[in-house]
Amino acid sequence: MKHFLDIxxxxxxxxxxxxxxxxxxxxxxEQLEVLLNKGEPLDxxxxxxxxxxxxxxxxxxxxxxxxxxxxKK
Amino acid sequence: xxxxxxxxxxxxxxxSGDFDKMVAAFTIATGAAATNREVTIFFTFWGxxxxxxxxxxxxxxxxxxxxxxxxxxxxxxxxxLSRLNxxxxxxxxxxxxxxxxxxxxxxxxxxxxxxxxxxxxxxxMAMRILEVEKSDMIEEVEDVVGVATFLNDSEDAHIIxx
Numbered sequence: 001m002k003h004f005l006d007i008x009x010x011x012x013x014x015x016x017x018x019x020x021x022x023x024x025x026x027x028x029x030e031q032l033e034v035l036l037n038k039g040e041p042l043d044x045x046x047x048x049x050x051x052x053x054x055x056x057x058x059x060x061x062x063x064x065x066x067x068x069x070x071x072k073k
Numbered sequence: 074x075x076x077x078x079x080x081x082x083x084x085x086x087x088x089s090g091d092f093d094k095m096v097a098a099f100t101i102a103t104g105a106a107a108t109n110r111e112v113t114i115f116f117t118f119w120g121x122x123x124x125x126x127x128x129x130x131x132x133x134x135x136x137x138x139x140x141x142x143x144x145x146x147x148x149x150x151x152x153x154l155s156r157l158n159x160x161x162x163x164x165x166x167x168x169x170x171x172x173x174x175x176x177x178x179x180x181x182x183x184x185x186x187x188x189x190x191x192x193x194x195x196x197x198m199a200m201r202i203l204e205v206e207k208s209d210m211i212e213e214v215e216d217v218v219g220v221a222t223f224l225n226d227s228e229d230a231h232i233i234x235x
Contacts, residue, residue, distance in 0.1 A: 013104035014177045017185045020107040048108040 001027075006035045007045075008066055015041045016048060023054065023073055031057070032071045042067050080111045082230030084223070089235055090119025092152035092164040092179065098235045099182035106189035113230070114186075115223045117196035121203060122146050123183075124195055124210040134204030142203060149179070187213050194218050 005022050007015045019034055026032060036042055046056045046069050055072040062068055083105045087098045098114060106112045116124050125133065125148035132140035154163040171178050177185065186193075194216045200206070207217055218226075 009175050011174070011176050013100050013107060014181075014185070016107035017103050017177075017189065021185075021188055044108075052109045 002031045002033060004033045004035075007041060008035055008037050010041075012040055015045060019045055019049070019071075023049070023052075023071070026073050028073055030073050032073065034069050034071065035062070036067055036069065038065065038067065045069065046071075079229075080109060082111045082227070083113075084227035084230040084232045085112070085114045086223075086232065086234045087114050087116045087120035087123070088118050089155070090122040090146065090152055091155035092167065093155050094235050095120075095123055095152055096179055096182065099179065099186055100177075101233065101235075102191045103182055103185045103189060106186065106191050111192075111230075112186075112189075113192040113194060113223075113226060115194050115196060115218070117199045119146070121195060121199055121205055121210075122152060123149050124193065124214055125149070125205070126209055126211050133209050136204060139202075139204035143205070149183070152179075194223070196220075196223075 003022060003026060005018060007018055010018060015036065019032070022032060034045065036045055046059055049071050050056055057070040057072050059067060059069045083101070085098050085102055087095070089095070102112050102114055125131070128148040128150040130144050130147040130151060133143040134140045151161065152164055153161060154167060157163055168178050192215055193213050195207070195210060195214050195218070197217050197219050200217060207214060
């Protein structure tokens with residue numbers, strides 16, 4: 001199952017917090033697609049997910065200057 | 074075989090009961106917990122006001138002095154700004170500005186901290202001075218501890234004093 005989270009309107013620290021809480025609700029093997037802004041969220045959300053043992057499957061820029069990352073729990 | 078890596082630990086001493094400093098404490102706490110750190114906040118002195126079950130002004134305590142102090146300080150809704158407080162109006166105005174800019178408000182940060190499992194402990198000595206009982210505080214207060222316990226628990230943690 002694939003979940004989706006848009007954190008483009010969030011600011012630090014709720015960017016990480018919302019991703020972390022969403023991942024906590026999901027089962028192992030499920031995927032989470034996160035839409036985020038460049039800068040702090042893009043620099044740190046994928047990195048902190050990997051540090052916690054989750055797999056970042058893809059990280060692609062979108063047309064409107066944002067990024068879409070896919071994380072596997 | 075790789076050995077499991079211990080989680081990094083952060084301990085925050087929340088001494089100040091100022092609104093802006095409380096926002097800083099909870100921002101660091103939630104950010105750290107969300108990035109896989111084990112976080113403890115040790116609330117002491119003015120910081121205890123943020124843990125009171127009743128978030129407004131209540132004359133908690135037994136003695137007249139304690140009741141007066143607790144009434145005047147109030148709870149989470151009465152935390153003053155450390156600068157330009159304007160008799161308490163500024164924290165309300167600051168909350169409005171935070172909402173306008175999509176920045177998490179203090180109650181939202183507190184809620185996130187609880188959801189992320191940030192450990193909340195209260196200082197036994199400050200509670201005794203201010204005559205605040207554990208039953209006067211929010212149920213998320215995990216323990217009432219002294220400085221020795223706090224230091225033992227924080228042995229391999231970064232300690233931040235706010």
